[in-house]
Amino acid sequence: MSVVDSQTPPQRHPLPIEDASAWILRGGVICSAAVMLMGIIFSFVHGRTSLDRMKSDGFDYRPAVIWQGILRGHGKSIIEAGIYLLLLTPILRVAASAVLFALEERDWLYTIITLTVLLLTLAGLLWLG
Amino acid sequence: MGPTAQSLVWLSEVAAASFAGGIVGSISGLGGGIVIVPVLTIFLHIPIDKAIAASIVSVIATSSGAGAVYVRDRITNIRIAMFLELFTAAGALVGAGLLAGHIRPRLLDVLFALVLLFSLFPVFAKFGEELPQKVQNDRLASLLKLNSAYFDKRLNQRVAYNVAGVPVAMFIMLAAGLISGLLGIGAGVVKVLAQEIAMKLPTKVSTATSNFMIGVTAAAGAGVYLRRGWVLPYLVVPVAVAVVLGAWLGTLLMERMSNKLIRKIFALALAVIGVQMLLRGLGVGQ
Numbered sequence: 001m002s003v004v005d006s007q008t009p010p011q012r013h014p015l016p017i018e019d020a021s022a023w024i025l026r027g028g029v030i031c032s033a034a035v036m037l038m039g040i041i042f043s044f045v046h047g048r049t050s051l052d053r054m055k056s057d058g059f060d061y062r063p064a065v066i067w068q069g070i071l072r073g074h075g076k077s078i079i080e081a082g083i084y085l086l087l088l089t090p091i092l093r094v095a096a097s098a099v100l101f102a103l104e105e106r107d108w109l110y111t112i113i114t115l116t117v118l119l120l121t122l123a124g125l126l127w128l129g
Numbered sequence: 130m131g132p133t134a135q136s137l138v139w140l141s142e143v144a145a146a147s148f149a150g151g152i153v154g155s156i157s158g159l160g161g162g163i164v165i166v167p168v169l170t171i172f173l174h175i176p177i178d179k180a181i182a183a184s185i186v187s188v189i190a191t192s193s194g195a196g197a198v199y200v201r202d203r204i205t206n207i208r209i210a211m212f213l214e215l216f217t218a219a220g221a222l223v224g225a226g227l228l229a230g231h232i233r234p235r236l237l238d239v240l241f242a243l244v245l246l247f248s249l250f251p252v253f254a255k256f257g258e259e260l261p262q263k264v265q266n267d268r269l270a271s272l273l274k275l276n277s278a279y280f281d282k283r284l285n286q287r288v289a290y291n292v293a294g295v296p297v298a299m300f301i302m303l304a305a306g307l308i309s310g311l312l313g314i315g316a317g318v319v320k321v322l323a324q325e326i327a328m329k330l331p332t333k334v335s336t337a338t339s340n341f342m343i344g345v346t347a348a349a350g351a352g353v354y355l356r357r358g359w360v361l362p363y364l365v366v367p368v369a370v371a372v373v374l375g376a377w378l379g380t381l382l383m384e385r386m387s388n389k390l391i392r393k394i395f396a397l398a399l400a401v402i403g404v405q406m407l408l409r410g411l412g413v414g415q
Contacts, residue, residue, distance in 0.1 A: 025194070040363075054363035059355050080362055082366075089344070125355060
């Protein structure tokens with residue numbers, strides 16, 4: 001853990017927040033793309049791919065339903081998991097920043113700001129939708 | 130044609146259109162979403178609400194890919210991003226949660242076309258400055274420690290900068306979030322304008338920071354779209370994957386061309402699409 005010198009502005013030395021963010025963003029996008037493409041392949045293997053269904057089947061957000069679908073090898077459920085991964089990528093980046101602002105920077109103002117952003121990004125998914 | 134072949138053709142069409150959209154979005158500097166929605170609706174006849182829902186998910190992918198590069202190079206101002214995300218995320222929740230779903234498709238066409246045409250201005254007229262001089266921190270900027278420095282590779286020197294106009298920027302970011310949540314785009318142009326004109330940030334910092342913020346803004350709006358079942362999973366995959374690949378190729382092409390004329394040609398093509406969308410929304414020529 002770094003000791004912050006009060007004379008030095010906090011941004012003038014490299015922040016681990018930046019490296020953590022870069023890793024999370026890149027890793028999240030690559031993982032979600034891989035999972036989504038796997039879902040497409042599974043859809044064709046199982047032959048559940050009529051054009052009408054593709055153009056009308058909506059996202060089912062319930063994690064339990066998605067999990068059941070994955071266990072049965074349903075392509076659509078695998079795609080939905082991939083979409084969740086993509087959505088969680090920036091959210092995870094915000095969560096990691098909150099932890100690092102608190103532990104590494106000991107910057108409580110930004111810890112609170114970051115936690116509020118985290119709450120806002122989750123609000124749509126958990127309550128508002 | 131069998132059902133499987135039909136589906137494959139459709140997926141390929143969507144992927145090809147999105148790939149092209151990713152290239153155009155990246156070269157024109159407008160971003161993926163604002164190009165993808167008109168391309169999907171005009172050329173592939175996908176209903177605009179479905180195109181918007183797929184776009185807002187794919188925007189997370191494009192912004193995260195580009196965001197990772199800038200933040201690694203220490204150009205992104207994390208504090209500015211974190212603070213302003215309060216307002217873009219809140220705006221996105223209002224746009225997606227309260228407005229989207231209550232606006233008729235024709236009006237969405239008109240709103241989208243207006244935002245697209247407005248976004249083209251910065252391609253033709255330069256706002257802000259590469260390196261603004263004599264900027265004083267305002268009170269909020271000092272309180273929030275927003276001033277910072279980055280290393281400019283082209284100038285080969287460290288550039289320190291101050292930050293002005295934070296209250297105005299907060300207001301514009303709320304609007305940027307609302308547009309993002311309602312129209313399924315990153316609204317990067319609005320974010321960049323707020324940061325360059327109101328906050329007087331150097332161009333590179335505002336581009337990098339805006340890109341970094343787009344992912345969180347889009348995630349806030351996309352959560353609403355997902356939970357309401359508005360997102361079509363089979364539309365999202367070809368759109369998201371192809372737009373990311375297209376944007377990546379566009380960046381590579383840009384590095385080789387560095388020709389402002391090409392950027393303007395792409396922007397003119399987008400203006401034609403914007404006008405077409407506006408006319409469709411207004412019910413002219415149908």
